[in-house]
Amino acid sequence: TAFPLLMSLFELARNPEVQQALRQESLGAEARISEDPQRATTELPLLRAALKETLRLYPVGVFLERQVSSDLVLQNYHVPAGTLVKVLLYSLGRNPAMTKTLF
Known part of the structure; x- marks a missing residue:
């Protein structure tokens, strides 16, 4: 939904070091994920953790x-x-x- 996305962006704006780490992770995994999108959950563990953390702090x-x-x-x-x-x-x-x- 829109609310978890909004709160994810809010938390990333408050935590630029996490935002930068997520950017680096996604850039590093971009080629592998484009070949097989199903690998996204295993190739982006920090993104997965950040989304789970957002849902923990701001539950739907x-x-x-x-x-x-x-x-x-x-x-x-x-x-x-x-x-x-x-x-x-x-x-x-x-x-x-x-x-x-x-x-």
Whole structure:
């Protein structure tokens, strides 16, 4: 969609060193990819990582819903089996305990 593309460009503008590294990677892989476009994902690992990082920081979805399969205690709260819980993707993507950042 347009939003992840916009945010990718925003982050690249904020991080010129990453932008330059992506440019070098794409120039180096240009000939190999033009012969076989299916190789793009393996030939451009930094681009793939940058796109995944953008989607982590600026998710298209708002939340995920899951139903608890068995009783559990979550941060001193009892959550009974069958309860529908939501995970906010924006907060999850910014939790340092969950992931490392590229930008």
